[in-house]
Amino acid sequence: MIINCHLRKLVRHTGRKMIHEVIITSKSKDDIINIAPMGIRIKDDEVTISPFKPSQTLTNIMATKIATVNFIDDVRVFAGIVTNFQKNWDLCIAERKGIVPHLKSSNAHYNLIMEEFKDDEKRPNITCKIISQGNHRPFQGFNRAQSSIIEASVLVSRLSMLPIEKIHQEIEYLKIGIDKTAGKRELEAWTWIIQKIKDYEDNE
Numbered sequence: 486m487i488i489n490c491h492l493r494k495l496v497r498h499t500g501r502k503m504i505h506e507v508i509i510t511s512k513s514k515d516d517i518i519n520i521a522p523m524g525i526r527i528k529d530d531e532v533t534i535s536p537f538k539p540s541q542t543l544t545n546i547m548a549t550k551i552a553t554v555n556f557i558d559d560v561r562v563f564a565g566i567v568t569n570f571q572k573n574w575d576l577c578i579a580e581r582k583g584i585v586p587h588l589k590s591s592n593a594h595y596n597l598i599m600e601e602f603k604d605d606e607k608r609p610n611i612t613c614k615i616i617s618q619g620n621h622r623p624f625q626g627f628n629r630a631q632s633s634i635i636e637a638s639v640l641v642s643r644l645s646m647l648p649i650e651k652i653h654q655e656i657e658y659l660k661i662g663i664d665k666t667a668g669k670r671e672l673e674a675w676t677w678i679i680q681k682i683k684d685y686e687d688n689e
Contacts, residue, residue: 503527506635508555508562509534510576510585511545518586519545520574522563522638525554530615532597535608546611550599551584555591558624560634562590564674567641568681584617592624629662630671637678644685652682 504524512518519541526533532554536543546552565571576586587594597613627635637659640652656679663675 506563506639508557508566508588508591509542509552510555510587511542511552512549512585513541513545514548518576520562520566520572520588522566522642531600532595532613532615534611534613536611537608538606543609543611546599547602549585552597552599552613553585553587554595554597555588556593556624557588557591558627558631559590559670560627560631560638561670561674561677562588563635563638564641564677567638568677570677570680580617580619587619592622593620594618628666630665630667630675633659633662634671634674634678637675641678641681644682649686649689656682 503526505527507523507525509521509523509525510518511521521536521540521542523534523536523542525535534542534546534552536546542552561571562574565574575589577589579586584596587596595615596617598616599611600614601610601612603610603612637656640647640655644652660675663671667675
């Protein structure tokens with residue numbers, strides 16, 4: 486299977502694992518949609534998702550065996566969800582039964598069905614097969630500000646796991662990209678991130 490070259494998203498390397506930062510849409514047995522930023526691994530026509538326990542994404546996939554990967558360049562989605570400033574985003578109507586709707590703002594998406602589950606105390610591995618995909622608009626590449634927002638969103642999702650000094654150190658570095666290349670969307674997302682960190686500290 487050809488993975489769209491123009492849709493190679495921000496990628497992180499963890500050891501030998503190449504992690505693609507995407508948005509996962511999943512649904513419960515009651516058809517309630519959950520939207521969550523997540524890192525995935527892609528190999529041929531398979532996607533591996535490793536959600537933390539507990540998470541709604543894990544609960545949904547185990548219940549329905551399906552999910553959708555959204556490749557997206559509107560980084561407000563990442564920041565909005567992890568900060569809780571904007572958790573609801575517009576969805577497209579699913580093309581058919583048995584798949585999860587994708588985000589209207591996605592550049593492309595993969596519809597998945599679960600094939601294998603490997604349990605783990607913290608982060609089980611869910612291996613899924615890509616059963617269909619769609620391309621909606623070209624991905625023109627991330628600028629430095631957009632990359633900073635995604636990295637900062639990862640930090641915010643781990644506020645309770647990392648020392649606050651480490652968070653501030655990383656944020657200060659990421660702010661360089663914001664100051665130099667941010668547009669309106671990125672500035673909005675950055676405001677959410679900074680406020681979330683402040684609120685977390687105030688409540689500690």
